[in-house]
Amino acid sequence: RRSYSITLLPGDGIGPEVVSVAKDVLSLVGSLQGIEFRFREVPVGGAALDSTGVPLPDETLAAAKESDAVLLGAIGGYKWDANEKHLKPETGLLQLRAGLGVFANLRPATVLPQLVDSSTLKKEVAEGVDIMVVRELTGGIYFGKPRGFGSNDRGEDIGFNTEVYSASEIDRIARVAFEVARKRHGKLCSVDKANVLEASMLWRKRVNGLASEFPDVELSHMYVDNAAMQLIRNPKQFDTIVTNNIFGDILSDEASMLTGSIGMLPSASIGDLGPGLFEPIHGSAPDIAGQDKANPLATVLSAAMLLRYGLGEEEAAKRIEAAVINTLNRGFRTGDIFSGGTTLVGCKQMGEEVLRSV
C-alpha cells in the first residue's frame, strides 16, 4: 500500500470549495487503487495574510517542501489588491514557486468534444485543439535582478526589471519540453523574441543545441508576436510550446481561452527534486466565492496531473480523467460551461457526480 503526504493550499475565493472536491476525489480513487493519502491543509495568499500577516508563512513553505506533492486552489482577491508588493497574495505564490524550485509549468489547453461550443472560435477551428504550453516558471523577468525603482540622469522616476536567463536555466526547461513533446505528438515550438532580445537569442541558441539529443522531436521556432497570432489563426498547428516565464504567462492564458472553458484547465509545476505544485489555471473568482457555483473540474484534473507528474501514479490519474469525461458525458455542467440540453449543477454536486463516475 503506497502512502503519500499531500499539502493542500485552498487559498482564497473559490479555492477552498474546489480543493475540497478534489480532495474527496483523490481519497476515493486512492482507496480504489490501494493508495493512501495523508492530507495537511495550510494557508497561503490572502488567507495567510489575514491569519499570519504574510502571504507565504514559513510553516506553509516547510509543510509543502516536506510533502510529496502540493495541491493549490487559487489566490488573490479585491481585498488585498492595493497591498504593497511584499504583502500581495501573488507574491506568496511567486515565493512558493521559487521555494519549491518548480521551474517547469505544464499547461495543457485541450478542447474537449463535449465543450467545443464553449469556444468563441468557429467549431472547425476549435475542435481537436490539444496544446501543451511548457512555461519556464522560476526565472526571467519575474525574478531577474536588478529590479525596483530609481531615478534616471534627468532626475525622473523610473521603474525597472531584468529579463535574464542562464544557459542551464534554458537547458533544463528545454529538456522537460523535449521530453513532453516526445510523449505527445513529437512537435516542439520554441517561442521567443530573438529578433530583438539578447535573452531570447541565448534561449534560441541553447534550445537548438539540445535538438540533436531528441532526433525524434521536430523543433521549430516562432517569434512571440507571431505565436499570439497563430494561436488564433490555426491553433491546431501546435503540439507542445516552450517559452520563457512572461511569454508563457501570456500565451498559456491565450491558449487556454481558445478552449472557451478555463474552468476545466489544470496545470502542473515541477522541478528536479522535491514536490510538484498543482493548481487550476483559473483565478480565485471572488465574485462567486462561497456560492457553490465554481467549477471544480480544473482542480480535479490538477489532482490527476499531481498523480501523473508528481507521484508517477498513471493509473490513478487516468481514472480521474475518465471520471471527469464520464461526468460531462452524463450531461452535468457548472454555470461557466452550461448550455441548452445539459444539467446545471453547483460545485458540490459536480463533485458528487465525479465521485459517482469514478
Add this chain to the structure above:
Amino acid sequence: RRSYSITLLPGDGIGPEVVSVAKDVLSLVGSLQGIEFRFREVPVGGAALDSTGVPLPDETLAAAKESDAVLLGAIGGYKWDANEKHLKPETGLLQLRAGLGVFANLRPATVLPQLVDSSTLKKEVAEGVDIMVVRELTGGIYFGKPRGFGSNDRGEDIGFNTEVYSASEIDRIARVAFEVARKRHGKLCSVDKANVLEASMLWRKRVNGLASEFPDVELSHMYVDNAAMQLIRNPKQFDTIVTNNIFGDILSDEASMLTGSIGMLPSASIGDLGPGLFEPIHGSAPDIAGQDKANPLATVLSAAMLLRYGLGEEEAAKRIEAAVINTLNRGFRTGDIFSGGTTLVGCKQMGEEVLRSV
C-alpha cells in the same frame, strides 16, 4: 496648393509592390484635393543591407527626417535571418523608430462587415470589433540598458535585457492614448503586469495620475495575461488599449488576427515633433513576393493614416478609406481575403480598382 514631401521606404518582399499601389492612390487623391506630394524613395532593411551593407543607411534616416511623413512597406526575409543582430533588417526598423522619435504606435484592429467571415472567431463574437491599440514604441525592453551577453557567478553564459520606463515616457504615451480614446468611444484600458513588475507598477501609477485631466475618458486596468484572454473571450469590451512596447507587440498582433484579415490593417507611429512613420502591420511575405499576389489595402490604409495623423489632411484620408470600402463592396478581393461569390484579383488590379473608386 499644399505641398508635402513623402519618404517612401519600399523595403523587402512584397514591400515594393504594395508601396507602389499606395503611392498611386496618394497621387490621385492629392490631385483631386489640391495637394501636391513630392516622393523620394530610399532603401531600408534587407534592400539597404544588400546595396549599402547596413539596414538603415545614414542617408535614409536623413531623408526620412527631412520629409513631412514616411511610408514604409515591409522589411525582412529568409536571406538575412541568420545575420548578426546589427546586420538584421529588423535592427534597421528599430533604428528608424528611435531615429524619428516615434514613441506612439497606433494599431487599429477593425472587423469590416464585408470581411467578418475571414475571422476564425464566431460571427457574433467578431462582428463590430473595433479596437485601437496604442503601443509605446521607443522604450521598454526593446531599448533598455544594460543588455547583452555575459556570465553569471557560476561562469555560465547569460543573456539579459532591461525593461525600464521613466515617468515622462509613460506620461507622453498615456496622453496620446487618452486623446485617442477621447476621439473614439471614450474607454481606455491600460494593460500591464503590475502584480509582478516594478516597471508596470510605475506605469499604472503614472497612468492613474493623468486620469483627472481626462474626466471624459473611462480608464480601466488589466493584467497582460488576462488581456490576452479577454481579447478572445469578448473583444467587443475593448475600445482603446494602451500598453508598453513588448506587451503591445504581442497584443496588437493578437488583436489584429481577431479580424482574420491582417492584409487590411494599417498602423501609424508618431512622435512629438518631426515626421510620422506609417506602415501596414503585415510582414514582407517573401513566399509571395514579386508574384502580384499581395494585398495592397493595408498600405493604402496606412497612407490614409499618414494623411490623418501625419499631415492633418482629414478629408483626403476619408476619401481613401471610402475608396477602399467601395472597392470591397464592388466585390474585389486578393487571395488572403477571398471567399466564394467575390472576384479574385492581384495586387496591381486591386490598386486599379481603388483608383477607380476614389
